[in-house]
Amino acid sequence: MQLIRSETEAMLATSARKFFTVNSPLERVRALRDARDETGFSRELWAQMAELGWTGMLVPEEHEGMGMGMSELCVVLEEAGRALAPEPFLSTVLLSAQLIARAGTDEQKDRWLASVARGEATLALAHHERGARHARARVETTAARGEDGRWRVSGRKAQVEDGHVADALLVTARSAGAVDDPGGLCLFLVDREAPGVSVTRQRRVDERNIAIVELRDVELGDDALVGPAGAAASALEPVLDRATIGLCAEMLGSMTRAFEDTVAYLKERKQFGVPIGTFQALKHRAARLFMGLTLARSVVMAAARAADDDDASAEHVAAMASLCKARCSDCFLHVANEGVQLFGGVGMTDEYDIGLFLKRARVAEQTLGDAAWHRDRWARLIGF
């Protein structure tokens, strides 16, 4: 397995780095936050990224996409992570479009995939519910088929990433089975403006855009179903695993940037007449962080390659996703905690950037399963 970047990937990394450096300094993230921007990300930038092909990287060529793999997308996501860019990669590109690509009807694909690739449509996966923690099948939202053959979906979703602006929502609902049962889940494509749907913006510590999505007797036909009724878990599982790998690439970028900023500060800040980076205790801690990042990079790279390997079993990709997310969750938090500590007092101020990474570390750690959840799952997949 190739664990270093191909020439194409290296070139892509260079151009993505340049793009985000020019267009997405951290001041942009602050400005969106401080203005309480209604969209919460930049539609203009999103359109530019679409032009570069990034939004359609995973979209098949017949839908105007690039038909590329996770490895390439992860290169871009890493750079997005360095910039803490809040654009809807996770919600739209990694989750929703992939669900449609894997399980959707031809009509659904025609309607949405090219539009995502063109950077026009944004989508959101309304799946998580309050109290579900990391359980993937903890869905209480119900889907009942009436005598008229129409579905009525009711429930409340929380922390739906980009739900506030998504053109359509992919909603999970239960047509059968008990609350944690993977069987019995359905996936519906729901217009955000549909009757019975109400969306309320939420604010999270990382200021990434999330919303509560309430569904009250939302009426839907079979044409809204993505994949067979009751079988959504089989589409969700591989998509969640790949999205986890993508999230890890983004986290890797964020933590690498936080680390580099910290090392730069160690070289620049003087106390006792010398740069604080001359103090051996701090040197050793920085070296430890570098070690952690080195190992994290290896697993993220390997996981992306596994996701692109047609011969890899679903279990193998799942295990690699868990290997990667457990490590990245711990490592990002460690880097961010140490970063604040090594910046000292200024690290605690809103003015400095390291705090943005600390907040993001905590949210990312809790997104798509925390470290403990992934360790448990990994061991189960391995067989002990």
Next chain:
Amino acid sequence: MQLIRSETEAMLATSARKFFTVNSPLERVRALRDARDETGFSRELWAQMAELGWTGMLVPEEHEGMGMGMSELCVVLEEAGRALAPEPFLSTVLLSAQLIARAGTDEQKDRWLASVARGEATLALAHHERGARHARARVETTAARGEDGRWRVSGRKAQVEDGHVADALLVTARSAGAVDDPGGLCLFLVDREAPGVSVTRQRRVDERNIAIVELRDVELGDDALVGPAGAAASALEPVLDRATIGLCAEMLGSMTRAFEDTVAYLKERKQFGVPIGTFQALKHRAARLFMGLTLARSVVMAAARAADDDDASAEHVAAMASLCKARCSDCFLHVANEGVQLFGGVGMTDEYDIGLFLKRARVAEQTLGDAAWHRDRWARLIGF
């Protein structure tokens, strides 16, 4: 609760320090090991300790003891721990004599307690069995009462501390109940030379003296029972808890010595033209160890006081014992691991003493319940 030493205790500490410094340098421990000494400790020193009153500290005055408490004994044990002295405090003073004092008949007390206080008799608790790990009621040795009213005890005990020389063995055996059932345990006083008893010396990494005790149809009368048949657990529990606190005091002494030796080496060893103790990374690690020792000392002191407090419930003493053992197990291993690392190459040689502490740390950690066992038990006692 008084958490600092009384004047009496401070004086006792001074004289015990002096005693062990003069009589028990670490060369003595090495000499016993290298000569494969049959006794494995010094009967002469034990007799001197008896003269100082240490072997009888917990023995009631009517049996020629001092009738003192765990707080005073812990002062002596800490000093014994500094010297890694292999004398039979745990087996004889903390475990066996206390079981007899708590549950024995007047005849048994008359026979053994004064003899222990005088330093003449040594005793051993033959309780642990291979595979029991830390489960206190994991006893497969059986005690069956025949039609003649006599007991027949059969089983195999392992890692019996000082079993090779004990004048009598306190043997746990099961007359009823399933293997992990605290009910149904009996405690017998068995002569080491009795028919059917065979004792085989074992060698452990710390060279502390242990033995396998095999019992084949050992015939015993009711007069050998210590406490009522089937009720041994109620005597064992408080004695094991107090012995755990005593072991922690010994561990505290050992780890403090290991730490002091390490700090001394940091001041003395030069590399790059300066003492290695000038390197900040090593300083910080030494300071961390000191913090750990400071907290360990507090809990050991508090646990000893709790054991001496007549108003303290058995559950409280048990919780304090677990608080203390979990911490001391982790702290001693940490100090010893760091000690070897900071000594560097010479720390790995048999010639230097730090390795003796590393070996003892591992054994002590596994004795009377490891850290994980005590954490679980502490939470259970606290109620969550």
Next chain:
Amino acid sequence: MTDLETFRLQTRAWLEDHAPASLRDAAESRGPGGFWGGRRAKDAPADERRWLEVMAERGWTAPTWPKAYGGGGLSAAEARVVDEERRRLQMPPPLVGFGLKMIGPTLLRFGTEAQKQEHIPKIVRGEIRWCQGYSEPGSGSDLASLQTRAVLEEGEYVINGQKVWTSYADQSDWIFCLVRTDPAAKKQAGITFILFDMDQPGITVRPIPLISGASPFCEVFFENARARPENVIHEVNAGWTVAKALLQHERAWIGELFAGSVAGAREELVGLAREYLGAPEGPIPDALTRDAITRVAMEEDAFLLTLERAAQLTRAAGGRPGPESSVLKTAGTELNQERCALAVQLAGPQALGWEGPGFTDRELTLARTWLRSRGNTIEGGTTEIQLNIIAKHVLGLPD
């Protein structure tokens, strides 16, 4: 009955008569740690002001300080009784703050009779709220490199420069401040410890927004601020001695503060686990979570016992905390960080809210408290500085 027992009964009766019922059980609920007093606290709730007044009248806001300066004149044992009886009634302390915990003890040790007469009674009565002018932008861990200048002109010190991380400077009346009076001397040697009023035109205060959303610290700018020479503590250019002694009081106090915020960690964490993992009683079913709580809870017990042991050692050694206070500061702050991080972990995704909707008020405190806790190991002397102190002054490791 011993004298102490009699004293306890009297104290109990007096407290029951005088403690405002409305404050009972309120222990920690108002303001960080209690009532901070000062000129700007005039609008504080009447019961808090009343509670301060009755206690201050007896000197029981500072029970062991000499009666001559308004203190209670009690022995350590009696002061303990007052404290225990107050807690029995679940009353908050009548007054907290930098006056009682830092500048007061420092004045008692280093102040002249006149300085004690001027300042200590006002501290006891909570009339003046104090802040601490130590750190500067270029002088954090390397405190002694501070640059704020004080020059004697026409009988007054004229002060120019900037302080940073000054806690609650925006709510304080007076400042105890380190200033450079001899720029030519070796850095520790040119520093003076001086007191002055914050309410004067030469001083500007700006709160610093933190990552947690709060702003407890300020930047303080001095532009020809004025201080009287009679408010120099100890001697001119000998302020470093005073500063170091005060820092030990600070560290010991931070230890105590964390005892307050840490005590009850176990109940809080177990409660969160029961709520968010759905285990209303019995052992917490997720063994890893239970173990994580157990570790923090055991650490809490060990820390509280260590704090108590350190207090007993300090009393036995004549009352002054030694460099071991760095152990308390470090252990207490790291424990608080672990507690806060674990609380966030327990509440899971529900701990990630910054504002409503979709998060309960309780949930909304979790992330902010966690973020704030990250500063604990920086403020009041970083952990790195504490470890340096332990290595040098406790272990004697060479520079």
Next chain:
Amino acid sequence: MTDLETFRLQTRAWLEDHAPASLRDAAESRGPGGFWGGRRAKDAPADERRWLEVMAERGWTAPTWPKAYGGGGLSAAEARVVDEERRRLQMPPPLVGFGLKMIGPTLLRFGTEAQKQEHIPKIVRGEIRWCQGYSEPGSGSDLASLQTRAVLEEGEYVINGQKVWTSYADQSDWIFCLVRTDPAAKKQAGITFILFDMDQPGITVRPIPLISGASPFCEVFFENARARPENVIHEVNAGWTVAKALLQHERAWIGELFAGSVAGAREELVGLAREYLGAPEGPIPDALTRDAITRVAMEEDAFLLTLERAAQLTRAAGGRPGPESSVLKTAGTELNQERCALAVQLAGPQALGWEGPGFTDRELTLARTWLRSRGNTIEGGTTEIQLNIIAKHVLGLPD
């Protein structure tokens, strides 16, 4: 079929013909890491000697080294194929040791044609076993302060001094040794890298008993030992350059070695848990134990992937390991320590034996292996030195 696929089929056929069946599946069972060769290995098992002989004949003990010096002359890709096919047959490597991994690559880079001609073929054929004369009692982490003197007298270097931690010096034939040739120069500048035969009257070797009971390291005393000037590598007084380059080979090799000892950690630990906690199949019931194993096993996977990634990076960068090898050395050794400590923990009291009776043979290895593992983070450059290297040479932090 590509050339490489053809090569694979040929290699497979050849190995199946020539690999002694008695060694198959034996992979790690004899000696640490494999067969070390040398003059004193004449009594080694016939199959091991035979396996070495047939492989050395093709140069496949050092497959990428030039054919001119007895190497295999293979490309990196071909060497990989040989390695994979050997593993497929579960054969141990035909030869391991300091010759192949340290002095060989160093000679290829720094040696003269004559030096390569003299030494490399013997390394390839396992005729000479090498040891490394670096550390001295006063020069551990501060290697450059070494004191062993070499003085040119009548056309030969006369060597006096002492080395320590010389691995397997008691079983080695030649030594590559750092000696001081210019005591007046700045410490790095007066050092020479020289080779000489250990079988001479001026050399005394004493194994050092370790806490684990084994003695893999020796003290080596030189009393007028002799070396020929033509065995100086690079230039006189320029040995430090050679020494540092060799250390990077050493670290990379240690990383590989730990890949060997670490691979399979998961199976070993799961096996111990099943045996000692009584869970023959399914999830390990004790969640804390299961989590501890999971952490080590995940670390193992991450480490092995990192090792592979580092190898690919090294190949892409032209074959020389960089300062990042310090990451591998540190991560690999600490992982091995965690693995060994956890194994002891899993077997519980049964892991505490030093000798029988009452402990199985397997149990008796657990504590000794754990004790030995504590040295991993010291030998081959302490973790502290590795972290210094990362901080300085990778992160560019100032001295």
